[in-house]
Amino acid sequence: MTLLSVSNLSVRFKQHHQDLAALLDISFSIQPGERVAVVGESGAGKSILGYAITNLLPGQGYIAGGSVRFRGHELTSLSRREWRTIRGHRIAMIFQDMMMSLNPVLTVGDQMVEAIQSYRKVSYHQARQLAIETLQQVRIRTPEQCFYQYPHQLSGGIRQRVIIAIVLLLKPELIIADEPTTALDVTLQAEILHILKEICERNQVALLFISHDFGVISRICERTLVMYAGKIVEQGPTLGIINDPQHPYTQGLINALPQMALPGQPLNQIEGNMPSLTARPSGCAFHPRCPYALSQCRYLTPEFIYTGVSATACFVIEKMQTFNAESEVDHDTDI
Template sequence: MNLLSVSHLHVNFHMKEQELAALIDVSFTLNRGERIAIVGESGAGKSVLGFSIVNLIGKPGYIKSGSIKLENKEITKMNLRQLQEVRGKRIAMIFQDPMMTLNPVLTIGDQLVETIRSHTKISYKDARNIAIEKLHHVQIASPEKRFDQYPHELSGGMRQRVIIASVLLLNPDIIIADEPTTALDVTIQAEILQLLLAICRDNGVALVLISHDLGVVSKVAERTLVMYAGHVVEEGPTLEIINDPQHPYTQGLLNALPQMTLPGQRLNQIRGSMPSLAERPSGCAFHPRCPYATQKCRQEQPRFIYSGVSSVACFLVEDMLNEFADKDKEAS
């Protein structure tokens, strides 16, 4: 049984008597201890998907249809009390800005102890010991000292470590990390990613890493979903997607990485921009930006097909595979 199963998920936003689709027919599974990444530009639907998993989509957004199951339990049908049992204890989230998560008027220790005691019936002393142990676990020096400090007294990297410690307090099965290193410099980014990777490996925790950067994803995730305009357009093993991207959008994301250009050269970029929810084009949503788009791409939505060990929604790839199949028939 899969730990997490998302099936045909549709999420809409009701705006001024207009229904806008934010997620369209998204499906994927996550096994215990597995690390997957959700990749795409801003507006692709990555964060909406992350919030949907724990049913945290607020109005005017709502889950229109589809299924999100944690083992055999349907999250979309849970009441508030049931959701509180899932959030934090079974599925925990790490956000990109720790200052939006940490309360500036409470010490680090008070916040960690409050989290523990809201879910368990243990003494303050025992909760304090657990909190200090978790701070030590995320490689925070002098955790007893940090326990009594306020968020503004810590560096950005230290605050993000505190957030990681907080999600470990209740030993979750899944961590959803939404752009957890965006606000950090490159050196600290690498340290945080290595910390997340080690924690997941050592504790058998599954990870959903949300990112716009395939370079970041390559260091952590075993499997990657590429999203565009609310759709998953490519899915497969991370190394396979990076070494042999199938969808033109995935190819564009890889070509836009700084390491893909020589020093002094301008960075490659995908022409155009992500469409808004109200302006999603017909057919394949990527066709206005795609150098290979045909009339069929403008009119029809491509279906998912297997290409090697990956699956991709692209008429170009489908036509190429059909051509190879026809040549094989002729040769035989």
């Protein structure tokens, strides 16, 4: 059975007497144990997607339409009480801001014991032993010492490992990680990614990994969703998308990676900026920044077409496919 199924999900925000679209008709699924990335620039809607799935939308945000099903059960209609049995225990979220995820006035041990005893009837001694064993699993060298420390006494890398350990204690089937390595240096980033991947593989835990960095997701995710202005514009196997990006936006993201520029030369960039919720362009939202935009891109919204191993929502790609198909027909006729 499919673990998570998102169908035509739309999210809107009420702001200053306006009703603004943040997500538009998002559809995808995740299988048990599968690792899926959501990638795009800031403002693309990546984090909002994670918050919508877990019913943690901020402020005046609300789900305007669509479905989110977890193991066949609809999540959008759950009550707050019902969500307490799902969030954390079956679907866990790792946030970008590590200090916001940990209570600054409680020790690591107190927070871990509280997490364990929230769903298991065990003694403090048993919970403590389980917590220390889990801290060892995430490769904290001095788990007993860490157990009695406060979050502010720990480095960023150790805090993130503690958060992963707490998530592990709850034994979720799906982890949603919202840019969990952004604030870490490259070495710590690689270690955290390795730990996450290892945990998912060992325990058959699915992962929805939110990031802006193709270099990061290539290390951990099997499949990728590329988002722009609240919509998915390309999706497919991660390595397939990285090696042969189809959508002009995906091409721009990959070309903007530092390693794609020649030494001593300026870094490549996508001209323009992500549109705000109040100024979303008509048609394909990327057309004002797209170097290949056609006339219909300005007023029509493209549907997904399959291009090799990925699916792409782009009129330019559709036109190229049509041209190639007609060329093959003409060639066959000539023969």
